[in-house]
Amino acid sequence: MTGELANYLERIEDLRGQMADLVAGLPAEALNWRPFQGKGDLSINSLAGLVAHSTGAERFWIVEVVGGGPATRNRAAEFVQEASSPKDVVQWLADTGQQTKRVLASLSDTDLDRLCQVEEHSLPVRWCLLHVVDHTALHLGHMQITRQLWAGGQSSPSPLWSERLSQADED
Secondary structure, three states: OOHHHHHHHHHHHHHHHHHHHHHOOOOHHHHHOOOOOOOHHHOOOOHHHHHHHHHHHHHHHHHHHHOOOOOOOOHHHHOOOOOOOHHHHHHHHHHHHHHHHHHHHOOOHHHHHOEEEEOOEEEEHHHHHHHHHHHHHHHHHHHHHHHHHHOOOOOOOOOOHHHHHHHHHHO
16 A cells, blocks of 8 residues: 555544544443434434444445445435444444555555545545545544533543554554
């Protein structure tokens, strides 16, 4: 895998790892809890729903759009997904990670400029990968706030970027 592709993979894996760390040790009640009830777009998502949506979006953009895999996404179902334990959520993240790694390993530098058709848009592979990083980071932030609300305002530890970089170097 090239440097640029490896960098995208490293960023996405880091974000998924932070999500896994965030749900570790939580009971099902916390994973499925919504800070505020609402309908449709006014509903606040649970931790499990945010992970299901983030992994669903990652699979869509990388496996389906970039990798040309079959369309399987049910976006609406992602937001109502529930988990019985953190193990469920971590498994969703791991399964998606394996699929992403497989697609990125099949790409070369020249593929980064290849255009992918999404609805009426032609987007370069590079844009699709950056969008996954951007989208996943956004929902990680939502998850951090949701967990903090669940814990009555107490945040969970979150290593600084430089600490996470050091951990990646050790692996």
